[in-house]
Amino acid sequence: MPVARPESSDSRVIAHIDLDCFYVQVEQRKQPQLRGLPTAVVQYNEWKGGALIAVSYEARKFGVKRSMRGEEAKEVCPQIQLVQVPVAHCKADLSTYRNAGSEVVSVLSRKGRCERASIDEVYLDLTHVAETMLLETPPESLEEIDEEALKSHILGLRIEEGTDAIENVREWMCRSNAQHKDKLLACGILIVAELRRQVLKETEFTCSAGIAHNKMLAKLASGMNKPAQQTVVPFSSVKGLLGSLPIRKMKQLGGKLGVALQVDLGVNNVGDLLQFPEAKLQEHYGVNTGTWLWNIARGIDGEEVEGRLLPKSHGSGKSFPGPRALKTISSVQYWLNQLCEELNERLCSDLDQNKRIAHTLTLHVRAYKSSDTDSQKKFPSKSCPLRYGTAKIQEDAFNLFQAGFREYIGFYGVKTQGIQCNGWGITALSISASKIVPLPSGTCSIMKYFHGPSTSNSSKQLVDNSILEVSPLSPSGGERCSEVNSCEPKIEFLGEEERWNKDPLPVLGQEEEERSILKGQDPSCSSSKAQDGVIQETSLVIPTGVARFLEQNQSTQPRELAWNDSQVKSEHKEHKRKMKDKGTPSILKFFKSCNPSGPSESQEQVQTLQENGTTSSDSTSYPSGQRREAWSYRIDEIDPAVIDELPPEIQDELRAWMQPHKQPNVVNRGSIARYFSPIRKT
DNA sequence: ACGGATTCGACC
DNA sequence: TGGTCGAAT
Structure with missing residues (x-):
């Protein structure tokens, strides 16, 4: 549920920056010959050509949409270029996009307070920067206005007959009798235009932006003129904007709450909310949400831009839809191991690059149970303290799974489980690391000492390798691997009871084990x-x-x-x-x-x-x-x-x-x- | 039998 | 606090 926050300043300058069809841009930068062509990024599912997760604007003209499969896209746009998401650990690997997102953040974070809102979205609080600019070099004092800034869309600005839109914008930005609020926004326009130019220059990515007095309006605006354009919401245009804005378009109202508003109160546009007193909204949706609704109807949103450039958690997950649901504990274990490998790599990178450590490991599972009456029962999420190292994460993840599994199956299921599962299946697994805090400064210096000669003996390696990765050394055909569970090991399954009480993991052959030790390969962290x-x-x-x-x-x-x-x-x-x-x-x-x-x-x-x-x-x-x-x-x-x-x-x-x-x-x-x-x- | 994989925030 | 739920991209 959304919640209302007090407004910190009466006139902030907030920008929302949104990368245009980001994954596509990342792929087009990698393969410049794709630039300008209708392109989409697909998650290689093998099923109907994979699922589209990003679509270029050229392709959108043909009616290609996210949510289409690759095959459908080909039908409406035969010349479409389909690029696959990279695969690692037998699953889709988004790290190239994540890293590209970080590039953008590092450019945008140079001005104002910066919040990384998602892999391809950033909020900026430019209040201070704009105020300073207004004092030192206000727009009206400039002999020349940035061309990109002049291309901005200003909501509510009427374009006069016979005049150029650009001239209207210039006039709006420079009029000396403007309200202080609007002058600040005008500075925001210039700052954001410059930032977008920097992003393009340094990363080759285009982005769109919204500039307004709060996050909600900025976010709304950034989506109004895409790609590669920016939109401003002056205070005076808020009422007109919200009055006819479908309620579901508003952030946080795209789901059940939005539907509830339509059903309960007959609210179709955000402006329709204006007629309801705050108390009425609180009756229906609780005090917090009620107040929040009352506020957003008036374009009020006190949500602060958090100064946060890094993600708060890392997760790795995979779904196993329908017939591909996992039906044996060992296949679950295999996939958990894959996910944990990826997670460990990301944790290592984070430690390496940002000197942060995560403290909590959480497992989420989606499952079905066809047999029982209570087939609607949810598989419980479980978490535990996080220990570093692939093998430890794998071990802990599997324990979390077992704990959840026992609850989920109940006591009847347990005994009757044999080689064949009794009607259960795992349709999604995901493992995540959270509670990430900066490493205390002292530890960094301590760690420097240990880059020196190692005191390791072979038993130390045994610790990490004895909990063996059940994975193949290197999956040959990455995509195939994620399609069918062909690279899962065919490990015979002892039956739950025995497995839980004996070896926690299936063990590779002796030679295999020795080989991996001899090679001295440390699988737990490839980045360093x-x-x-x-x-x-x-x-x-x-x-x-x-x-x-x-x-x-x-x-x-x-x-x-x-x-x-x-x-x-x-x-x-x-x-x-x-x-x-x-x-x-x-x-x-x-x-x-x-x-x-x-x-x-x-x-x-x-x-x-x-x-x-x-x-x-x-x-x-x-x-x-x-x-x-x-x-x-x-x-x-x-x-x-x-x-x-x-x-x-x-x-x-x-x-x-x-x-x-x-x-x-x-x-x-x-x-x-x-x-x-x-x-x-x- | 779905759009997948993530991420975040609020509530209890 | 852990776990659940919702929402967004």
């Missing part, structure tokens, strides 16, 4: 092998060192630990500077020396896995006394006096971790220890 090595390394050494050391010296003085962005950044720089001076991995030696049992941790883990055969979700299987809460050690329990006893480099690190700050917006308590923890409960 070294990075992944770092994680594993530190996970085996550092936390025990810190935790054990501190454990012996802890006091009970509690301390809040939170971060504030600018401080994090300045600390980051500070540390970089310090570390430059002394590049010796003294911290490594220190942790090793105070952690004699550290390196054996890996063996401990292997042992657990091999002997118990069970997944690591039960930490009770650890030798008593070894484990305790040391891994989830709370930094806020550290006695500051203890720090003085540590070597200077480590003092710096710990002080950075412990620094108290005002905004408790980021949860970092014990984050380092948790992050590196080899075992977490699910």
Whole structure:
């Protein structure tokens, strides 16, 4: 449900920037010979030519639409160029589009506050920039107005007979008797025109934009003149605009709420809402939504542009429609493994590029159960703390699946499950990582130390490889692979009960296992092998060192630990500077020396896995006394006096971790220890 | 038996 | 808070 927010300033300048048929543009940049041709991007489904997910404007002229299949598109536009979405891990891989979106964000974020709203949409709060421009170089003072700006569409501006639209725009932008609000918008026009030019120059992508006093109107406007144009909503034109705007066109009203308004109140245009008192709307749709509706009817939307350039979560999913529904646990496991591989890669990139770590892993499943009466029952979503490394994510994801599956099937189903599934099928799987927070600055410097020579022994590798990827080494025909489940391993299926209690995963042949170890291939992170090595390394050494050391010296003085962005950044720089001076991995030696049992941790883990055969979700299987809460050690329990006893480099690190700050917006308590923890409960 | 794959936000 | 639901692209 949408909710009303107070307006922060009485006259903001907000822009919504929307990339035109973005995926198509990305493909056309890659293959310039496609430029100007009717083109569509298809997700290769093999079924009826795949599903269209983006259509060029040339193709739209022929009536080609998203929601068509490739074959239908060919019917209405035989010359259409169909480009497939890249495939990785036997599934559609959107990373090239995601990265292209980031390119655009990095250009747009130069001006004002920037919010990445989706893969191809950005909001900008240009209020300050516009105010400054109005003071320093107002449009009327310019001898020449940007041509792109002059091509803007200004809603409500009447084009006078015999005059050029461009001249009308110029006049509107420069008239000295304009309201302050409109002058700000005029500055917005110039700023956005310039930004769009920059985007085109630096990324080769065209975009459309809406400029208004709030997000809702800006978003509405950006879609009104596409492609490669911009539209402005002056305050004076709001009433006219909304008066005849079909309710369903409004953001947030395209679904059930919009239908409800039509059905309950006979509201067809946004303007129709004006006749209802706020209380009436609240009666029907709750106080929050009621107020929100009352506001949007008047063009009021206080939603702030969040300064956020990066996604809040990463997800990887795949659907298995109809006859392709997954019917065996091992095929589910196979696909989960694929999804987790992709997720891990993206998490590694994020860690690498943005120094962020995710804390929660969530599994979503869609399933059907034909047999039972309650076939409408939903497969429950499950989540758990996120541990880094492909194998760990795979393991945890599978555990989440099993937990959900048991609930979903119920107790009857479980026993009767055999080789053949009893009427259930999995029609979609998706795994996602959320609660992504910036890595505390200190950790970055710590990690630098571990780029040096590795202390690895083969058992460490075994840890990661013992939970084997069931996947083929490299799927040959990517598309075929995503079509039929042809690259799924044909693993015989033990029956649920046994599987759950014995080996959590089907295991490859012995030679296969040895080969992958010998190759030294670390499958968990392709973007930066070294990075992944770092994680594993530190996970085996550092936390025990810190935790054990501190454990012996802890006091009970509690301390809040939170971060504030600018401080994090300045600390980051500070540390970089310090570390430059002394590049010796003294911290490594220190942790090793105070952690004699550290390196054996890996063996401990292997042992657990091999002997118990069970997944690591039960930490009770650890030798008593070894484990305790040391891994989830709370930094806020550290006695500051203890720090003085540590070597200077480590003092710096710990002080950075412990620094108290005002905004408790980021949860970092014990984050380092948790992050590196080899075992977490699910 | 669908448009897929994501992402985000609100509610309870 | 985790999980569910809705909405958008």
